[in-house]
Amino acid sequence: MVVRPFKALRPTKEMVSKIAAKPYDVVTEEQARDVAKNNPYTFYKVSRPEINFEYSADTHDPEVLKTGRQHLDWLIKEGHMFEDGEPYIYIYQQHWRDHVQTGIFATFSVDEYIENKIKKHELTRKDKEDERALHVKVVKAHTGPVFLMYKSRPEVDSLIMKHATGEPEYDFTDESGVRHMVWVLRDRNEINKIVEAFKSVDAFYIADGHHRAAAAVRAAIDFRNENPNYTGEEEFNYFLAALFPHSQLKILDYNRVVKDLNGMSEEEFLKKVGEVFEITKVNGTYKPERKHTVGMYLSGRWYRLEPKTGTYDENDVIASLDVSILQNNLLAPILGIENPRTDKRIDFVGGILGIEELVRLVDSGNFKVAFAMYPTSIDDLLKVSDEGKIMPPKSTWFEPKLKSGIVVHLI
Structure with a gap:
């Protein structure tokens, strides 16, 4: 080179x-x-x-x-x-x-x-x-x-x-x-x-x-x-x-906030999420501590989400990214956000602002739910690049x- x-x-x-x-x-x-x-x-x-x-x-x-x-x-x-x-x-x-x-x-x-x-x-x-x-x-x-x-x-x-x-x-x-x-x-x-x-x-x-x-x-x-x-x-x-x-x-986490629950009540939303993710209530603040865990903040409470078996292909470098798992199993099918690049109902929050910013945005009433991501790894990014593929939008915050x-x- x-x-x-x-x-x-x-x-x-x-x-x-x-x-x-x-x-x-x-x-x-x-x-x-x-x-x-x-x-x-x-x-x-x-x-x-x-x-x-x-x-x-x-x-x-x-x-x-x-x-x-x-x-x-x-x-x-x-x-x-x-x-x-x-x-x-x-x-x-x-x-x-x-x-x-x-x-x-x-x-x-x-x-x-x-x-x-x-x-x-x-x-x-x-x-x-x-x-x-x-x-x-x-x-x-x-x-x-x-x-x-x-x-x-x-x-x-x-x-x-x-x-x-x-x-x-x-x-x-x-x-x-x-x-x-x-x-x-x-x-x-x-x-x-x-x-x-x-x-x-x-x-x-x-x-x-x-x-x-x-x-x-x-x-x-x-x-x-x-x-x-x-x-x-x-x-x-x-x-x-x-x-x-x-x-x-x-690489820091690149988090998501969504303005509404796509016409669902909180109970309906949690029921649908529970069909594809294991949901655990968390006391206090939750920041994902490993890959394939997502934090969800809804109505003043944090939850840990873990994808159930069969929700993604571990051998597919794109599909196995946490941002893809969330998009393909929750944001698109449940919340109706098909294109996160253009949908006005979703916004993205760089990890530099901390988990506290997600809490602030939801508690302000301007957003209904927030998702805290585990950072994409450098190794995953290199693998995506080597395979000539494209990362999902808002995957990395250097x-x-x-x-x-x-x-x-x-x-």
């Missing part, structure tokens, strides 16, 4: 904490605007250029997107960001609560994505691809890193870990309590060791950022069509990503999230 050093456009040490921002797709326009009110340097002005206008602007309009590039140029002109003179690899470490993960910022091959050597597990939406591909083309940069992983190998992992020592280039803690540390690897011999080591790796996997990756590839194809004599070495042939060993990554604006890949 190709790991390619690059000349990062990046903030000065003094400005990195002010410029760095969450990925564009995990914040709303309103949230990005709120940050920008108090922080004129925020990278949201690049990644969410609609906030550069007083009104809600069209993110498919090149004139709107141009303001993202203008903000980037302003940050450079004012000396808040600069481009490295040589291509480097950037060691990236995140600390969140008791969790630590260490990887690299580098650029990765568009062709390996097209050849499915960079494996996916989610469907992408064309409208979102269109928007971000246009963003790449107008801003002429990959502004948000794709989140990649590889199957951990000690001899490869150690080549990265040994450089996560000494005084880092950046060291700051963000508004979510995540500590971000970056070391610039300038030693050409050490860079080459990492590049060579990854040549023996068979595949990379997208953990998060499927639309960012697809958009980068779409933009690259357009650039190639506009430059028929391209050599393959142009920057647009590579996209920005952070790459981590799978053994260090953390934490901590990557930051945009720490490094930018100019094209």
Whole structure:
């Protein structure tokens, strides 16, 4: 697999904490605007250029997107960001609560994505691809890193870990309590060791950022069509990503809340659920402690649900996922939620908010029932990707999230 050093456009040490921002797709326009009110340097002005206008602007309009590039140029002109003179690899470490993960910022091959050597597990939406591909083309940069992983190998992992020592280039803690540390690897011999080591790796996997990756590839194809004599070495042939060993990554639960019981009384609902799940009343709060257990909160009480024999095929990697078991045996047949992507009666709550958020939503009266999931495992995700299959919607919530604006890949 190709790991390619690059000349990062990046903030000065003094400005990195002010410029760095969450990925564009995990914040709303309103949230990005709120940050920008108090922080004129925020990278949201690049990644969410609609906030550069007083009104809600069209993110498919090149004139709107141009303001993202203008903000980037302003940050450079004012000396808040600069481009490295040589291509480097950037060691990236995140600390969140008791969790630590260490990887690299580098650029990765568009062709390996097209050849499915960079494996996916989610469907992408064309409208979102269109928007971000246009963003790449107008801003002429990959502004948000794709989140990649590889199957951990000690001899490869150690080549990265040994450089996560000494005084880092950046060291700051963000508004979510995540500590971000970056070391610039300038030693050409050490860079080459990492590049060579990854040549023996068979595949990379997208953990998060499927639309960012697809958009980068779409933009690259357009650039190639506009430059028929391209050599393959142009920057647009590579996209920005952070790459981590799978053994260090953390997936949180991705929970469900539903607004009604599909016309049933609670008694009728529990009777139907009991036909496919073993139901156990739980004293106090319940958070699933193992695979194939689901917590259900209804009318101030927690229940543990365990699927009965015959409700799923253990040999089918998709059907045996807890999110599939719940969808196929309860959400669709009992609550009538056939398509969780589009049904307005269901919502999804990332595990970062805790079980308490499920209780709050149901107790507020806005939702009738909540389901607490056991986190999907990294191994299951890898298996799905290796089999070329697609995870059900809202199956994984990776934490901590990557930051945009720490490094930018100019094209």
